[in-house]
Structures are given as C-alpha cells and as structure tokens.
Amino acid sequence: xxxxxxxxxxxxxxxxxxxxxxxxxxxxxxxxxxxxxxxxxxxxxxxxxxxxxxxxxxxxxxxxxxxxxxxxxxxxxxxxxxxxxxxxxxxxxxxxxxxxxxxxxxxxxxxxxxxxxxxxxxxxxxxxxxxxxxxxxxxxxxxxxxxxxxxxxxxxxxxxxxxxxxxxxxxxxxxxxxxxxxxxxxxxxxxxxxxxxxxxxxxxxxxxxxxxxxxxxxxxxxxxxxxxxxxxxxxxxxxxxxxxxxxxxxxxxxxxxxxxxxxxxxxxxxxxxxxxxxxxxxxxxxxxxxxxxxxxxxxxxxxxxxxxxxxxxxxxxxxxxxxxxxxxxxxxxxxxxxxxxxxxxxxxxxxxxxxxxxxxxxxxxxxxxxxxxxxxxxxxxxxxxxxxxxxxxx
Numbered sequence: 451x452x453x454x455x456x457x458x459x460x461x462x463x464x465x466x467x468x469x470x471x472x473x474x475x476x477x478x479x480x481x482x483x484x485x486x487x488x489x490x491x492x493x494x495x496x497x498x499x500x501x502x503x504x505x506x507x508x509x510x511x512x513x514x515x516x517x518x519x520x521x522x523x524x525x526x527x528x529x530x531x532x533x534x535x536x537x538x539x540x541x542x543x544x545x546x547x548x549x550x551x552x553x554x555x556x557x558x559x560x561x562x563x564x565x566x567x568x569x570x571x572x573x574x575x576x577x578x579x580x581x582x583x584x585x586x587x588x589x590x591x592x593x594x595x596x597x598x599x600x601x602x603x604x605x606x607x608x609x610x611x612x613x614x615x616x617x618x619x620x621x622x623x624x625x626x627x628x629x630x631x632x633x634x635x636x637x638x639x640x641x642x643x644x645x646x647x648x649x650x651x652x653x654x655x656x657x658x659x660x661x662x663x664x665x666x667x668x669x670x671x672x673x674x675x676x677x678x679x680x681x682x683x684x685x686x687x688x689x690x691x692x693x694x695x696x697x698x699x700x701x702x703x704x705x706x707x708x709x710x711x712x713x714x715x716x717x718x719x720x721x722x723x724x725x726x727x728x729x730x731x732x733x734x735x736x737x738x739x740x741x742x743x744x745x746x747x748x749x750x751x752x753x754x755x756x757x758x759x760x761x762x763x764x765x766x767x768x769x770x771x772x773x774x775x776x777x778x779x780x781x782x783x784x785x786x787x788x789x790x791x792x793x794x795x796x797x798x799x800x801x802x803x804x805x806x807x808x809x810x811x812x813x814x815x816x817x818x819x820x821x822x823x824x825x826x827x828x829x830x831x832x833x834x835x836x837x838x839x840x841x842x843x844x
Contacts, residue, residue: 457684461640464578466670469510470685471585474668487534503680507669512577604637655699657775661691705768708743788837
C-alpha cells in the first residue's frame with residue numbers, strides 16, 4: 451500500500467501541497483498539460499527551487515495574469531467538469547470545493563450555492579486544488595495520512611477584513627473533520643482554508659508517521675520566509691511496513707479509576723461500545739496510597755472522541771481522560787458463512803500474503819446456535835471450524 455504522509459510542522463497552503471508533490475516526483479510537464487485542459491486563458495505554472503531557513507524546497511506558483519474573479523461553487527465545478535483530467539481527480543477536486551463551500555456557508559450563515567469564493571475563487575487557488583488532486587491520482591497514492599496541523603496565530607487580512615487565526619472557514623473545516631490541530635508557533639496564518647479543505651478531504655487519519663519504507667521525500671515552500679521556523683511542508687511517500695496491512699488512525703482514550711464498583715465500570719464499557727467505540731477493556735493497575743485500581747481504555751474513531759469522553763464523564767468515573775491518536779495496521783479481512791449441524795455460523799477471516807492466517811467463528815452466532823440446539827458452546831464453535839476446514843479442502 452502506497453502511503454502519502456504530510457508532516458505539517460509549519461502548517462500548509464495549497465501551493466505547498468502541490469510543491470511537495472512535485473519535489474517528491476510528480477511530473478511537472480504532465481501536471482501542466484492536465485491543467486491546460488481547464489481552458490483558463492493564460493494559466494501558467496512556475497516551479498523554482500528555493501530555501502527556507504536552510505532547507506531546500508520547491509516553490510509552486512500558478513498564475514493567470516491579473517485574473518482574480520469572484521466565483522460561485524457552480525462556476526468552479528463547471529470549470530472542473532469541462533476539463534480533461536481523470537475522473538477520480540475531477541471528482542475529488544469538486545468534492546474539495548463542495549467541502550470548502552459548506553464551511554464558508556456555515557460561518558457566513560448562508561448556503562453553499564450562494565457563497566462568493568473571493569480569494570479561493572481566483573484561478574491560482576483553483577489550480578492548487580486541481581493540481582493536488584491530479585497529483586494524488588498520478589502518483590498512485592492509496593492512503594493519505596497527516597500530522598497534527600499547525601495553524602499559527604494572530605490575525606489574517608481577507609476580503610471581510612481582519613479575521614482571527616485560524617480563519618473561520620479553516621476552523622470549521624477542522625471541526626467537521628475532527629482533525630487535531632494546535633496554535634503557533636508564530637503569530638501568522640500557517641494553515642490556509644484551501645489546504646485545510648484538501649487535507650481534510652483526502653486524509654484517512656491524523657497522527658504520528660506510520661511505519662513505512664520511504665521511497666520519496668518532498669518539501670514544498672510557502673511564500674512566508676519566517677525567521678522562527680522553516681516554512682515548508684514535508685511530504686513522505688512510501689510503502690506500508692506491513693505489506694498486507696491497511697493503515698488508519700484511531701484515538702485511544704484512557705482513564706484511571708480507583709473508586710468505582712465493577713458494575714459501574716462494566717456499565718460504562720457497554721455504554722461506550724453502544725456509542726460507537728471500536729473496543730473497550732480494563733487493565734489492573736496500582737495507584738497512589740497503594741490503592742488497587744483499573745485503567746479503562748477505549749479505542750474509537752477520531753470523529754467520536756468527544757461523544758465517548760462525554761459518556762465517561764457522565765458516568766462519574768473520573769475527573770480526566772487522556773487522549774492520543776495512534777496509527778493502526780489492519781489485515782484485509784472478510785466474513786463468510788459456514789453450514790453446521792447447529793445452523794449457519796459467520797466466520798471472520800484475516801489474510802496475509804494471500805493466505806488465511808486468522809479464522810474465528812462469531813461468538814453471537816455460536817451462542818445462539820448453542821441455545822437453540824442444547825449443544826455446548828464449545829461443540830458449536832468446533833463444528834464451525836470443522837466446516838471451515840472442510841470448505842478449504844473442497
């Protein structure tokens with residue numbers, strides 16, 4: 451699986467995303483040819499090597515004379531739909547602008563169709579979004595992952611006047627995607643709405659860099675040349691270290707509990723699982739004053755962390771919940787049905803290098819079959835495994 455990991459230690463702009471792709475191997479001539487199909491008069495791209503605080507990086511600058519028209523969403527999607535870029539790039543580019551229009555509409559109290567895109571409607575920003583989508587497609591990226599996003603601080607000047615950083619639309623995009631971010635380290639805008647829309651559209655998860663075998667590294671330079679940090683976006687491309695595994699990002703929530711009954715802890719576990727947690731478990735621990743206790747751990751998708759944390763607090767089990775985002779590798783899997791003397795049983799299977807390395811009959815099916823037939827759970831479970839083996843030998 452080919453992974454693209456964006457290391458946003460200095461934020462990101464749409465131009466920085468494209469520049470990092472070019473530095474990592476995206477063919478400039480191929481990109482220019484596909485951008486030409488947008489049929490925007492005078493559109494050109496300029497790529498040059500520069501440095502930011504001693505780091506060599508590429509700078510990507512699209513321009514079309516002095517054209518900075520304000521456009522509606524339909525105007526932009528029409529430009530994209532009429533182009534000759536690939537179907538997947540066309541679809542994702544339109545999705546990025548729809549995502550951005552929804553965020554702008556939310557903060558301005560209107561509808562996506564009524565939004566005037568202002569700066570984002572300018573040709574150079576359309577080129578940034580379309581170029582990024584062309585790049586993901588052309589470079590054969592299977593999964594996009596992203597670090598915690600640096601947004602900067604202070605204020606930024608836009609058509610509506612001075613706005614706080616992150617800009618309202620940027621913040622709304624991050625909220626909708628449940629993307630982790632942090633302010634600073636300087637009082638400037640480091641994450642633009644365009645980049646936020648691209649990254650939240652493509653990123654399958656946010657967190658630390660996953661295990662991978664690196665094949666290419668790209669550095670994209672921003673316009674700002676700040677003395678405090680190198681204003682570059684780093685793109686790391688490689689193959690998953692686990693050739694057969696898919697990679698995603700999950701949240702791990704933990705709380706130490708020393709004054710709750712086992713029933714209360716069990717009730718909380720059932721509640722978080724019902725609310726969408728992937729798993730929940732306890733670990734025996736010892737706390738201060740030699741008190742025996744348990745650590746409750748919950749695994750969940752990043753988008754439901756607030757819900758799960760709220761449930762834990764509502765149960766009165768703890769005053770604090772620790773949260774971290776981690777990468778997870780998953781084997782490809784399927785679920786098949788086997789026929790046993792006690793009824794049909796679902797079996798979950800996992801595969802590595804094309805070979806089944808994991809097979810487990812579903813507990814609920816085995817339990818129900820045991821209750822129906824009067825046979826022991828063990829008997830039903832073994833019958834399911836025997837049926838699976840017989841299926842393999844056919």
